[in-house]
Amino acid sequence: MTLSVTGLHHAYGRRQVLRGVSFQVPEGALVGVVGENGAGKTTLLRILCGELTPTGGAVAHDGRLGYCPQQAVLNEAFTVAQHLRYFQVAYGLPDLRYAHELMEILNFTDYLPERVGHLSGGTRQKLNLTLAVMHDPDVLLLDEPYQGFDWETYLRFWDLAAQLRSRGRSALVISHLAHDADRLDHLHHLRAGVLRQPAAAAAGD
Numbered sequence: 001m002t003l004s005v006t007g008l009h010h011a012y013g014r015r016q017v018l019r020g021v022s023f024q025v026p027e028g029a030l031v032g033v034v035g036e037n038g039a040g041k042t043t044l045l046r047i048l049c050g051e052l053t054p055t056g057g058a059v060a061h062d063g064r065l066g067y068c069p070q071q072a073v074l075n076e077a078f079t080v081a082q083h084l085r086y087f088q089v090a091y092g093l094p095d096l097r098y099a100h101e102l103m104e105i106l107n108f109t110d111y112l113p114e115r116v117g118h119l120s121g122g123t124r125q126k127l128n129l130t131l132a133v134m135h136d137p138d139v140l141l142l143d144e145p146y147q148g149f150d151w152e153t154y155l156r157f158w159d160l161a162a163q164l165r166s167r168g169r170s171a172l173v174i175s176h177l178a179h180d181a182d183r184l185d186h187l188h189h190l191r192a193g194v195l196r197q198p199a200a201a202a203a204g205d
């Protein structure tokens with residue numbers, strides 16, 4: 001088991017957002033969590049990546065994590081190449097071969113010398129995703145990873161996800177839309193602070 005979540009609770013003040021969330025992300029699996037705006041999806045991911053301490057419950061994982069936040073943490077004044085270099089040092093990578101391969105897959109290699117402040121929203125998101133994946137983590141935590149992507153890039157994203165899965169990597173994909181269900185191994189709905197299987201979630205409407 002690569003990632004295991006047990007009885008997670010979280011409250012902001014008196015607002016209970018997570019009320020006992022339990023699930024697992026097995027090795028080599030693509031797992032989705034969908035839920036409406038404000039359901040607590042980002043809260044869940046922030047807990048899983050260690051950015052937020054939950055009110056209760058436990059998270060355990062093997063191997064390295066990669067986190068692609070909903071809001072890209074980029075420096076407007078740095079170029080794309082400078083971001084890659086910065087993350088190369090932070091991750092302790094010997095070279096940028098895989099990062100450049102990811103840029104080819106996502107089709108934005110031409111933007112290497114551009115300052116981030118000049119990039120379109122979709123291209124920023126491609127960089128955001130590349131920075132989360134370039135150290136080849138065992139488990140990827142992706143918060144709305146394809147927001148702003150055109151259709152071609154959206155399909156390339158899923159090709160990349162399938163490639164990672166075939167190498168035994170896992171990904172947790174958070175989205176407010178359930179239209180990717182057939183591309184995932186497991187799909188959970190986050191509703192009223194707990195996870196439900198799609199059929200049970202529909203029956204509860």
Ligand SMILES: Nc1ncnc2c1ncn2[C@@H]1O[C@H](COP(=O)(O)OP(=O)(O)OP(=O)(O)O)[C@@H](O)[C@H]1O
Nearest residue numbers: 012015017035036037038039040041042043044176
């Ligand atoms: N730092 C915070 N302080 C107080 N309340 C917060 C904080 N962060 C989130 N919330 C509240 O917690 C709830 C869940 O927010 P969260 O961002 O996790 O939802 P989400 O499912 O990711 O939504 P979206 O699909 O709109 O991104 C919302 O009601 C939100 O207003």
